[in-house]
Amino acid sequence: MKKIIQYSKSYKNIADIKKDFYNQNLYNLKKSIKINTEYVKQPLRKICKNCNSKKLVFFLKSFKVSYNLCSNCGHLNGKYQDTSKFARKLYNSQNGKNYSKNYLNDYNSRVKNIYLPKVVFLKKVIKENIKLLDLGSGAGHFLKALEIKKISATGYETSKDLCNLANKKLKVNKINNIKFDNVYNLIEKAKDENVLSLIGVLEHLTNPSLILNSFAKSKIKYLYISVPLFSLTSFIENSFKNVYPRHLSGAHTHLYTYKSLKYLAKNNNLNIIGEFWFGTDIPDLMRSILNSATIINKKQYLTQFKNLFTNHIDELQSVLDKKKICSEVHMIFKKK
Numbered sequence: 001m002k003k004i005i006q007y008s009k010s011y012k013n014i015a016d017i018k019k020d021f022y023n024q025n026l027y028n029l030k031k032s033i034k035i036n037t038e039y040v041k042q043p044l045r046k047i048c049k050n051c052n053s054k055k056l057v058f059f060l061k062s063f064k065v066s067y068n069l070c071s072n073c074g075h076l077n078g079k080y081q082d083t084s085k086f087a088r089k090l091y092n093s094q095n096g097k098n099y100s101k102n103y104l105n106d107y108n109s110r111v112k113n114i115y116l117p118k119v120v121f122l123k124k125v126i127k128e129n130i131k132l133l134d135l136g137s138g139a140g141h142f143l144k145a146l147e148i149k150k151i152s153a154t155g156y157e158t159s160k161d162l163c164n165l166a167n168k169k170l171k172v173n174k175i176n177n178i179k180f181d182n183v184y185n186l187i188e189k190a191k192d193e194n195v196l197s198l199i200g201v202l203e204h205l206t207n208p209s210l211i212l213n214s215f216a217k218s219k220i221k222y223l224y225i226s227v228p229l230f231s232l233t234s235f236i237e238n239s240f241k242n243v244y245p246r247h248l249s250g251a252h253t254h255l256y257t258y259k260s261l262k263y264l265a266k267n268n269n270l271n272i273i274g275e276f277w278f279g280t281d282i283p284d285l286m287r288s289i290l291n292s293a294t295i296i297n298k299k300q301y302l303t304q305f306k307n308l309f310t311n312h313i314d315e316l317q318s319v320l321d322k323k324k325i326c327s328e329v330h331m332i333f334k335k336k
Helices: 025-039 084-092 096-101 107-125 141-148 160-169 180-188 208-217 232-239 258-267 281-292 298-308 310-322
Strands: 004-007 056-062 065-070 076-078 131-135 152-157 174-177 195-199 222-228 270-277 328-335
Touching: 004 107, 004 310, 025 084, 056 232, 107 141, 107 270, 107 328, 131 141, 131 180, 141 152, 141 160, 152 160, 160 174, 180 208, 232 281, 258 270, 258 328, 281 310, 298 310
Parallel strands: 004 270, 131 152, 131 195, 152 174, 195 222
Antiparallel strands: 056 065, 065 076, 222 328, 270 328
16 A cells, blocks of 8 residues: 655634634643643653653753653653643543533534544545544544545544534534543454544553554554644744743643654554644744734734735745644554
């Protein structure tokens, strides 16, 4: 099977969806620092989260947290363990009802502009009939996009509120509420599904290798993931101390690299058959500049900023995407 590689997508279609990054900068910043303050209380990490190597080298400190690069697999690790206790406090502290309300106003726009491109990419890579098992389904945007493209899928989500919201939006595909500890058995006993999707999931897990081990034991043939990457965005965040770090902080205690993902594939006996590289490094730079600027004549400032920078975001971002050094990647693996 020939590998399919795809680059970039326009930011213009999702700019309005991301406007809270601007409008609620201070609120998000305080929330992120609060989580980081809790994170640094956890035990020190002694081995790489991706490859279990002890070859961790200090790299940078950002918003109270130090990060180490693994010289064995290239993974960026937070200095501390994201323990089960930390994870429970982080995710159980979120109000599910308020969290689900955030998706109501732009639900259809998210499906169209964020999740449909993921499905189009999936269909481009996997030509056979797809039946999908989705974990960490959230409010069901991905399953709705799959539904639009006539792909059968079943989702599982730990939040009851998000499940309720999702199932009101879905007509064919469904999302089930599940305790996380039960997902391993669910994967291993899957009979009909040929694709396991983990969209924005691996980076939130205390031990990602457990779910990969369950996939290896299962009859499921393909694995579809999206993960945040160590990229220019991390340097931007480290340079703007009064701007919310959406990428490396809070729930994101570690970041993948192309090298660490290739290690993941090799270590789990997988072939990479699809890559979709796109990021928001340049939009993150734009957001950081605007949230840090001293603006007197707002209308004139934004007009000139748009002419000199905003209008060229997609072109600038595409340079990073094509070099595979952007802030996000979608990958599809096939068992060997």
